[in-house]
Amino acid sequence: MTELRGFYTLWLREVKRYFRDKVRIVSSFFQPFLWLVIFGTGFRFSGQIGELNYQEYLFPGIIGQALLFTSMFMGISVIWDKEFGFMKEILVAPISRVTIFLGKMIGDSTDAALQGTIIFLVAALIGIKVDPLTYFAALPVMLLITFGLVSIGLTIASFMRSLESFGVIQSFINLPLFFLSGALFPLTNPGIPEWLQTASKANPLTYGVDALRTIILGEAWQPLQALHVNLAVLGAFDVIMIIIGTWAFTRMK
Amino acid sequence: MNKVIETFKLTRMFNELTAVDHLDISVEAGEIFGLLGPNGAGKTTTISMLCTILKPTSGTAKVNGFDIVKESRQVRKSIGIVFQDPSIDDRMTGRENLFMHANLYGVPLSEQKSRIDNVLKLVELEDRADDLMRTYSGGMRRRLELARGLIHYPKVLFLDEPTLGLDPQTRDHVWKYIRELKENHDITIVLTTHYMDEADKLCDRIAIMDYGKIIALDTPAKLKETLEGDVVIIKANNLETLSALITEKLGLQNARIINGTVEVTMKNGKSMLPRIVEVATQNNIFVESIALREPNLEDVFLYYTGRTIRADSSRERHGFLAIARRRIK
Numbered sequence: 407m408t409e410l411r412g413f414y415t416l417w418l419r420e421v422k423r424y425f426r427d428k429v430r431i432v433s434s435f436f437q438p439f440l441w442l443v444i445f446g447t448g449f450r451f452s453g454q455i456g457e458l459n460y461q462e463y464l465f466p467g468i469i470g471q472a473l474l475f476t477s478m479f480m481g482i483s484v485i486w487d488k489e490f491g492f493m494k495e496i497l498v499a500p501i502s503r504v505t506i507f508l509g510k511m512i513g514d515s516t517d518a519a520l521q522g523t524i525i526f527l528v529a530a531l532i533g534i535k536v537d538p539l540t541y542f543a544a545l546p547v548m549l550l551i552t553f554g555l556v557s558i559g560l561t562i563a564s565f566m567r568s569l570e571s572f573g574v575i576q577s578f579i580n581l582p583l584f585f586l587s588g589a590l591f592p593l594t595n596p597g598i599p600e601w602l603q604t605a606s607k608a609n610p611l612t613y614g615v616d617a618l619r620t621i622i623l624g625e626a627w628q629p630l631q632a633l634h635v636n637l638a639v640l641g642a643f644d645v646i647m648i649i650i651g652t653w654a655f656t657r658m659k
Numbered sequence: 660m661n662k663v664i665e666t667f668k669l670t671r672m673f674n675e676l677t678a679v680d681h682l683d684i685s686v687e688a689g690e691i692f693g694l695l696g697p698n699g700a701g702k703t704t705t706i707s708m709l710c711t712i713l714k715p716t717s718g719t720a721k722v723n724g725f726d727i728v729k730e731s732r733q734v735r736k737s738i739g740i741v742f743q744d745p746s747i748d749d750r751m752t753g754r755e756n757l758f759m760h761a762n763l764y765g766v767p768l769s770e771q772k773s774r775i776d777n778v779l780k781l782v783e784l785e786d787r788a789d790d791l792m793r794t795y796s797g798g799m800r801r802r803l804e805l806a807r808g809l810i811h812y813p814k815v816l817f818l819d820e821p822t823l824g825l826d827p828q829t830r831d832h833v834w835k836y837i838r839e840l841k842e843n844h845d846i847t848i849v850l851t852t853h854y855m856d857e858a859d860k861l862c863d864r865i866a867i868m869d870y871g872k873i874i875a876l877d878t879p880a881k882l883k884e885t886l887e888g889d890v891v892i893i894k895a896n897n898l899e900t901l902s903a904l905i906t907e908k909l910g911l912q913n914a915r916i917i918n919g920t921v922e923v924t925m926k927n928g929k930s931m932l933p934r935i936v937e938v939a940t941q942n943n944i945f946v947e948s949i950a951l952r953e954p955n956l957e958d959v960f961l962y963y964t965g966r967t968i969r970a971d972s973s974r975e976r977h978g979f980l981a982i983a984r985r986r987i988k
């Protein structure tokens with residue numbers, strides 16, 4: 407019972423902090439707007455992907471990108487809490503490290519999924535057709551994508567002391583995962599070197615983006631994997647990352 | 660009396676530095692136990708180990724009968740702590756910080772509101788309770804941290820420099836509340852301080868700590884009695900010669916120069932005053948003034964260590980940084 411309330415408290419804290427950060431919310435409207443309007447429109451007139459125009463193709467990819475960047479960035483709250491001392495208050499409380507990790511992780515995932523939600527709004531705003539039902543089908547998938555990614559961010563942050571070094575490590579991870587996920591362009595076309603295709607297959611985000619496209623684009627999209635395969639891969643990735651993250655939190659001082 | 664805390668050769672090293680050195684102390688149920696010592700003495704390190712956030716290098720301790728290394732979970736259930744360094748979430752309001760704490764420590768839902776209202780009243784922050792804590796002043800943040808440490812009625816409450824940076828009036832309130840807490844809720848309190856008056860007025864027993872070791876442990880009154888006598892303070896024009904003369908001619912060993920005076924502790928201070936003046940005059944030293952007072956804990960510290968508690972030492976920097984950091988935030 408104490409564990410459950412501890413979990414809820416930590417979850418709520420992350421969500422409240424998200425809603426209080428007005429700058430972040432405004433910027434999270436702005437970024438996908440740029441991607442979809444400028445980048446998306448530009449490429450729309452440069453080529454077609456299957457039956458889709460590029461903007462339609464890009465939209466689920468930009469959700470994937472937002473989930474990736476936001477999730478990884480969330481680790482910063484751990485460094486922040488260490489630096490400003492609140493971590494001590496949490497660590498000395500009579501709740502288990504598993505609860506601490508899960509509370510923070512699911513709170514951060516909720517924030518990241520909210521960020522994904524904003525992209526749906528932006529898309530609707532600029533005239534991409536989205537069915538509200540599609541959003542509700544995509545939401546659980548978005549969460550499934552964020553659990554593992556947030557866990558990576560939290561794990562890395564639990565080893566770090568400074569915001570700067572966390573930033574550096576992040577850019578080493580974020581961009582490769584992003585470029586190799588098929589968010590911006592397909593990595594399965596004939597002629598693409600074998601090693602790039604393999605790297606893309608090893609990237610969990612590839613499965614997330616593919617699942618999102620399957621749900622959002624429906625018939626028009628030719629999936630790389632069946633939806634249930636994508637979900638299974640994401641689930642396995644989450645479980646592994648959560649185990650590692652919990653371990654990292656257990657040894658954190 | 661049963662022991663609520665007992666340490667067994669508790670030791671913590673940071674590289675070659677021994678911050679806490681084979682500590683053996685015990686704290687009895689219901690007492691206010693003070694750890695008094697200069698910056699870097701090892702007070703915070705000791706408390707951190709007792710609260711299970713720092714692992715001992717060797718040795719161990721029992722808190723409430725639970726081993727701090729093997730049963731850290733049970734230990735954490737029965738303690739509360741107010742850290743020396745800041746530990747609030749300043750993006751949340753004061754009240755939110757208190758509710759988070761109540762939930763993390765399993766305070767029954769039905770009691771949360773009333774306890775939180777109580778402690779807010781205590782530290783006089785009712786008006787500001789719903790403001791984000793980043794808008795609080797340093798002293799207000801400290802008061803909220805104190806309030807937070809008091810809402811879950813722990814069996815043992817650790818207070819690390821509880822009144823650092825508070826104004827005298829708030830300090831009085833806090834002292835009063837700490838005493839009430841002990842009396843009404845059966846809470847054992849361990850506090851660290853380097854304020855002599857705080858230790859003297861508040862603590863049932865005091866351990867004087869220096870370089871990781873306990874150098875004296877007793878009630879404030881008994882500690883002062885060990886000095887057996889009075890402190891004589893002499894203002895004169897040639898302090899070095901005078902203190903040498905006092906040792907040489909009067910056989911008093913502990914004459915020392917402090918703040919432009921010679922201080923010396925002795926039995927029967929009153930009857931010695933004329934002799935001191937006599938020795939000085941005979942050696943052409945002009946005595947400007949001479950005074951007598953009862954020994955305080957500062958003298959006790961000096962007696963045991965040969966230094967004043969605020970004496971310069973390389974270890975001091977750590978403490979200053981901690982204070983400076985608090986100011987910046």
Ligand SMILES: Nc1ncnc2c1ncn2[C@@H]1O[C@H](COP(=O)(O)OP(=O)(O)OP(=O)(O)O)[C@@H](O)[C@H]1O
Nearest residue numbers: 673678697698699700701702703704705974977978
């Ligand atoms: N994390 C750490 N790494 C290295 N040295 C440390 C660490 N924490 C404390 N020390 C050292 O251990 C010694 C004891 O420090 P501690 O914080 O326990 O002192 P303190 O008695 O609480 O002093 P203060 O009155 O300044 O709070 C100091 O010399 C300090 O520099």
Ligand SMILES: [Mg+2]
Nearest residue numbers: 702703704743
């Ligand atoms: Mg300290």
